[in-house]
Amino acid sequence: MIDFGGILSGLQMALSLEGILFVFVGVFVGTFIGLMPGLGPISAIAIMIPMTYNMDPTIALVMMAGVYYGAIFGGSTSSILLNAPGVAGTVATSFDGYPMAQQGKAGKALAIAAIAAFIGGTVSVVFLMLFAPVLSSVAIQFGPPEYFALMLLGLTAIASLSSGSTIKALMSALLGIMIVTIGIDAQTGTVRFTFGSANLLEGIDFLVIALGIFALAEVCALIINRQKTTFNAKTIGSLKITKEDFKEMVGPMSRQSVLGFIIGVLPGAGATIASFIGYTTEKRFAKNPDEFGKGSIKGLTAPETANNAATSGAFVPLLSLGIPGSGTTAVMLGALLVLNVQPGPLLMTENPTLFWGVIMSMYIGNIFLLILNLPLIPYISKILAIPRPMLISLVVVFCIIGVYSISFSIFDLYVLLAFGVIGYLMRMFQFPAAPFILAFILGGMLEQSFRQAMTISGNDVSIFISNPLAATLLALAAVSFLFPLWQSYRNKKKSNQTLSM
Amino acid sequence: MKKLVSVSASSFLTLVMLSACSDNGSEEAASSDQGEWSPTNNLEFVAPAGAGGGWDTTARMAAQAFEEADIVDVGIGVINREGGGGAVGWSYIANQAGDPHYLFAASPPLLLIPLNGQSEYSYEDFTPIANVIADFGAFAVRDDAPWQDLNELFEDMQDESSSITVVGESAPGSMDHVQFVNIAKAAGIDPGSITYVSAQDGSAMTNLLNGSVDVYSTGVTETIEQVRAGEVRVLAVTAEERLEGDTVEDYPTAIEQGIDEVFVNWRGFFGPPEMTEEEIDYYVNAFTELNESPEWAEVRERYSWDEYFMVGDEYEQFLEEQNEEMRQLLEELDLYGESE
Numbered sequence: 001m002i003d004f005g006g007i008l009s010g011l012q013m014a015l016s017l018e019g020i021l022f023v024f025v026g027v028f029v030g031t032f033i034g035l036m037p038g039l040g041p042i043s044a045i046a047i048m049i050p051m052t053y054n055m056d057p058t059i060a061l062v063m064m065a066g067v068y069y070g071a072i073f074g075g076s077t078s079s080i081l082l083n084a085p086g087v088a089g090t091v092a093t094s095f096d097g098y099p100m101a102q103q104g105k106a107g108k109a110l111a112i113a114a115i116a117a118f119i120g121g122t123v124s125v126v127f128l129m130l131f132a133p134v135l136s137s138v139a140i141q142f143g144p145p146e147y148f149a150l151m152l153l154g155l156t157a158i159a160s161l162s163s164g165s166t167i168k169a170l171m172s173a174l175l176g177i178m179i180v181t182i183g184i185d186a187q188t189g190t191v192r193f194t195f196g197s198a199n200l201l202e203g204i205d206f207l208v209i210a211l212g213i214f215a216l217a218e219v220c221a222l223i224i225n226r227q228k229t230t231f232n233a234k235t236i237g238s239l240k241i242t243k244e245d246f247k248e249m250v251g252p253m254s255r256q257s258v259l260g261f262i263i264g265v266l267p268g269a270g271a272t273i274a275s276f277i278g279y280t281t282e283k284r285f286a287k288n289p290d291e292f293g294k295g296s297i298k299g300l301t302a303p304e305t306a307n308n309a310a311t312s313g314a315f316v317p318l319l320s321l322g323i324p325g326s327g328t329t330a331v332m333l334g335a336l337l338v339l340n341v342q343p344g345p346l347l348m349t350e351n352p353t354l355f356w357g358v359i360m361s362m363y364i365g366n367i368f369l370l371i372l373n374l375p376l377i378p379y380i381s382k383i384l385a386i387p388r389p390m391l392i393s394l395v396v397v398f399c400i401i402g403v404y405s406i407s408f409s410i411f412d413l414y415v416l417l418a419f420g421v422i423g424y425l426m427r428m429f430q431f432p433a434a435p436f437i438l439a440f441i442l443g444g445m446l447e448q449s450f451r452q453a454m455t456i457s458g459n460d461v462s463i464f465i466s467n468p469l470a471a472t473l474l475a476l477a478a479v480s481f482l483f484p485l486w487q488s489y490r491n492k493k494k495s496n497q498t499l500s501m
Numbered sequence: 502m503k504k505l506v507s508v509s510a511s512s513f514l515t516l517v518m519l520s521a522c523s524d525n526g527s528e529e530a531a532s533s534d535q536g537e538w539s540p541t542n543n544l545e546f547v548a549p550a551g552a553g554g555g556w557d558t559t560a561r562m563a564a565q566a567f568e569e570a571d572i573v574d575v576g577i578g579v580i581n582r583e584g585g586g587g588a589v590g591w592s593y594i595a596n597q598a599g600d601p602h603y604l605f606a607a608s609p610p611l612l613l614i615p616l617n618g619q620s621e622y623s624y625e626d627f628t629p630i631a632n633v634i635a636d637f638g639a640f641a642v643r644d645d646a647p648w649q650d651l652n653e654l655f656e657d658m659q660d661e662s663s664s665i666t667v668v669g670e671s672a673p674g675s676m677d678h679v680q681f682v683n684i685a686k687a688a689g690i691d692p693g694s695i696t697y698v699s700a701q702d703g704s705a706m707t708n709l710l711n712g713s714v715d716v717y718s719t720g721v722t723e724t725i726e727q728v729r730a731g732e733v734r735v736l737a738v739t740a741e742e743r744l745e746g747d748t749v750e751d752y753p754t755a756i757e758q759g760i761d762e763v764f765v766n767w768r769g770f771f772g773p774p775e776m777t778e779e780e781i782d783y784y785v786n787a788f789t790e791l792n793e794s795p796e797w798a799e800v801r802e803r804y805s806w807d808e809y810f811m812v813g814d815e816y817e818q819f820l821e822e823q824n825e826e827m828r829q830l831l832e833e834l835d836l837y838g839e840s841e
Contacts, residue, residue, distance in 0.1 A: 046552035143713030184585060186701045189617055189672040189836060198592045198621065201585025268702040322726045323706050330703060331552045340803060344726020408582060445702070455698050456666050456713055
């Protein structure tokens with residue numbers, strides 16, 4: 001049932017002068033924060049909490065939501081231009097965005113990212129508007145066995161993330177799973193692999209690893225191979241997206257708007273997982289998967305659509321159930337409590353203006369983001385015109401500020417440095433970094449949900465099969481794992497046949 | 502447009518400045534000969550956890566009320582130092598030994614985490630200043646659950662073949678787990694027989710609602726909205742007497758169901774090691790004034806926190822008793838670990 005009265009009152013709120021002003025402030029701050037590697041929406045929103053005291057709760061949430069999806073929107077820029085992901089959700093954006101920029105097509109890459117993000121953001125708000133109440137009941141169907149199956153399905157994509165040796169991809173993934181076990185184990189409270197250091201108790205933050213493995217490793221490569229660099233990254237190229245380009249974008253945009261949104265709805269999943277799953281599924285379905293990682297338009301469109309769609313999805317459990325599904329929405333929930341609003345299942349009926357006002361403001365926010373980001377492209381990409389030695393120093397400085405702002409810990413800076421070295425070595429010996437990152441993201445939840453499920457069932461593995469949703473997901477995972485093997489077997493057979501002919 | 506640029510630029514600057522300030526070793530506190538001390542620098546309230554949690558809210562609200570009620574002359578910055586269930590923040594404070602410009606918000610995990618062997622510092626390493634508030638735990642079940650009260654639940658749990666699972670947001674041996682075990686033990690349940698699932702990714706309520714688990718051990722405030730929506734019922738709160746306020750006044754206590762046990766989630770402030778008497782006195786006076794201020798009363802009401810004010814010897818003795826009680830519980834759960 002669609003509550004038209006509520007939608008209208010929300011629209012009225014969103015279109016009020018105050019509503020428009022603060023959604024603009026939100027997305028503007030978000031874009032800016034997203035640009036800075038390491039600075040994410042959580043810290044931005046935490047800093048803004050004091051600003052929201054005495055504010056109307058709807059306006060406050062409109063603004064905070066703007067910061068959130070604005071940061072994901074803006075985070076792609078530094079991923080594309082510098083290979084330094086602005087926020088966790090845009091790590092996958094660098095896989096194809098950065099190669100495009102290196103080929104002198106930075107302008108086009110940024111334009112594609114902006115349009116994909118806009119479509120992902122807007123389409124998912126339509127879903128949010130139409131299905132939030134229905135989807136909230138789906139979101140809570142996911143218990144530990146379902147999450148385990150879903151994470152396993154995500155992990156089967158590792159094979160598709162490797163362009164060369166599968167063995168190397170698996171080793172890289174295994175390293176990711178090993179690293180994620182560092183810290184206090186959530187199920188027993190046991191301290192694992194911290195070597196007595198209090199700094200490792202919480203494990204290693206995802207962004208520290210991503211900035212090390214991508215940005216710092218790239219910096220190393222740029223310094224060490226400075227003679228070899230032949231491409232001309234200084235040219236931004238045309239912003240223009242041709243008809244052919246757009247045709248390539250349509251498929252990933254339409255699929256990933258839906259998939260990204262659904263993943264965002266699940267508490268605990270969110271933009272980062274959505275962007276990776278978006279990237280790997282598109283690679284699976286692509287006609288020329290070999291182009292992925294080398295500046296593929298599809299490879300850039302997919303994560304950018306998915307991560308922005310997921311941010312809207314994350315509002316489903318928050319607004320319709322009062323359950324924060326991610327760190328950022330948890331901070332927003334905290335800010336709402338300060339303003340005397342406790343989101344819960346009754347929010348939609350008791351405070352429809354807030355519920356619908358936030359949703360409606362997202363349409364406006366996404367339009368603002370598009371008109372804010374598109375004209376800025378020529379100016380922002382001037383970054384690339386900065387002389388190489390200066391640019392490299394700037395990237396290093398931004399990475400350090402970004403990591404320090406996550407935890408205010410000097411120790412993390414050493415960890416960042418260590419992962420920079422590891423990332424560079426992995427490159428040198430051609431170990432792909434993407435499986436490592438994917439395994440790190442999914443591995444923690446995979447382990448925890450497996451063990452939660454086992455505790456609940458009293459160590460009876462049938463819990464994964466007796467439950468239809470989990471069983472279906474596991475079957476999908478099996479297909480997803482076996483399909484590429486079968487494919488390569490068939491290709492081999494075919495090429496043998498051609499040879500014998 | 503220009504104005505907005507400066508707004509966002511300044512918020513970024515604040516962020517950078519905050520990060521820059523937080524590592525400035527503050528200068529030696531100026532303690533005058535008259536035996537009076539007052540802060541010479543801005544104060545830093547540390548929440549040894551992320552934004553939005555209990556410590557964070559306590560620290561932020563106290564800082565805000567201090568400033569609004571004009572009790573402290575210097576500025577107060579609230580900093581989150583997240584990690585290790587608090588251990589990272591505590592080791593940061595321990596490094597500020599002798600500098601009284603740093604306080605941190607604390608609650609039972611300050612006892613529990615060190616007892617688990619997960620922190621090299623324990624509450625005894627710090628200077629207790631004042632306890633300010635308390636809130637209480639609640640045990641929620643789905644609305645369609647078979648148990649009408651706590652005794653029915655515990656009866657079923659005593660049956661050896663029972664597969665009743667309890668979920669909470671904290672690690673085993675920390676808050677949500679221990680508060681449930683504490684009450685269950687008083688009802689004659691073997692602490693070791695309780696199946697506890699830790700859901701630290703915020704999925705605890707989801708798992709209660711979708712039937713993956715049976716009982717959710719959490720704070721009172723977390724349950725209110727779901728109870729009002731008729732999704733869950735609260736079988737008991739861990740308070741001594743019924744709480745005040747809509748919805749929560751309907752929650753029965755464990756005591757009125759014949760289980761004579763409480764669990765207090767006390768929250769207070771501690772300072773670094775090696776504080777002088779004058780410095781402690783300054784803060785004791787400041788917090789006493791805070792506790793009596795209308796600004797703080799309003800905060801307490803907003804969060805349905807109980808007034809639970811203690812300073813000096815009374816607070817120290819309370820902490821000692823609590824610590825002993827927790828140690829015994831953890832020993833029975835086999836989670837007690839000697840910290841190095």
